Amino acid sequence: MSSSPVKLGILGTGNIANAFAEGLTHAANIELVAVASRTQAAAIAFAQKHDVAKKYSTYADLAADPEIELVYLATPHVRHRDDSVMCLQAGKGVLCEKPFSINAKEAKEVIDLARERNVFLMEAMWTRFLPSFVKLREMLVNGVIGDVQLILAGGAFQPDCDPDYYLLRPELGGGVLLDAGVYPVSVASMVLGAPTQIKACGTVGEHNVDDQDAILLQHDGGATAILYVSMKASASPDITLLGSRGRIYVHAPMFAPAKIHLQVYGENVQEFELPFEGNGYHYQAIAAAQAIRNGDTESSVMPLEETLTIMQTLDCVRDQVGMLYPMEK
Incomplete structure (x- = not known):
């Protein structure tokens, strides 16, 4: 080698x-x-x-x-x-x-x-390889919060309204779901696996791209992920995992977090500072x-079969929202 x-x-x-x-x-x-x-x-x-x-x-x-x-x-x-x-x-x-x-x-x-x-x-x-997500997976493997029952994740931002901006151009694959919504969907996949049921609603705006999506994922064993992403409002993108024994809060931004809070029920909150080198x-x-x-x-951290199931989830969300790209028609 x-x-x-x-x-x-x-x-x-x-x-x-x-x-x-x-x-x-x-x-x-x-x-x-x-x-x-x-x-x-x-x-x-x-x-x-x-x-x-x-x-x-x-x-x-x-x-x-x-x-x-x-x-x-x-x-x-x-x-x-x-x-x-x-x-x-x-x-x-x-x-x-x-x-x-x-x-x-x-x-x-x-x-x-x-x-x-x-x-x-x-x-x-890239998020999966940051020190914070390495720590998050370690916590989950060790069962520190028990079985994850609920994931709450999402964020919102208001981009430049220039019609040439790539997120506003359907012919380039624009829209908020594929660009930003993939992050919370990927988190849910990493933690809970592929969903068994997918419910979604959202809006397709004046530029013919989805500008807001709300997603409900049901997983084996009854665990649920409630996810959102929007270009019509502003909110820091973060993640909360609720388990049978405790909760984990991953601080914003969810795509490059450097701090995690862990609270085992009945115990004090533990804070983990997890900085990364450079831009990560x-x-x-x-x-x-x-x-x-x-x-x-x-990669075992981002395996191809999981990439495919994430794309299938995104397809299902877009289908329910009514977002079809020109090259798909």
Whole structure:
């Protein structure tokens, strides 16, 4: 097994790609060697900012680079399936930004291809790899609050109303559910598994994307998740887990928490400060690189079957809300 850094390329040069590249300064087992954008100017500017040797003006050129072992996809939602397929067919491991795809059908196509080619693939649900979520899973495994009976999770924000903003563009896979609602849905999945019943309501706004969603998930054994996400109001995104023996409160923001409160019923509240290095984006990358060096084709923390069931849940929510993307019609 090689101990050399995994050579990584980034598709896309937007905000999330920049944040990911900044995070990689804390990842000793990764070497960022290439970036691709739809324009040479954007690729050059990104490369200069992050000290990247190779800059490509097409995504296909980066995928064809024989030096690259892992590709981080930071392209628009609507491109995730096709860009993942392109990289997997070129034999590259893929770390795909959430949402993993537009729908479960696309997700299954990508997952099936990765398994057929025996190539690493993972949804970039970075939150799961942060110290706070490592601690949260440790608490749940140890049963400190007993059986989880209820999850309350959600958040709301009011974005820029510029019609060119990506969340307001259905042709790019915009809308609040796939971009932000995936976080509480993923939390419920991590804690309780796939739901047995899904109830949802919401609104599709003037830009023809969902701008508010309320979700009720029923799970085996009677546990329930009550989730929400909105672009029509403002509320700090947080998580509460209620168990048979106690409760856990994960402080906002739920996508990058650094503090957890634990209260076993009848006892004093315990506070856990769980800071992360840098901006936190490197933890998922380190895990992906280590998996590649180990010869693994998926992550045990964010397994592919769970990614697929999360996309199926999101599909069901969108169906009940009435949110259909142009490319699905």
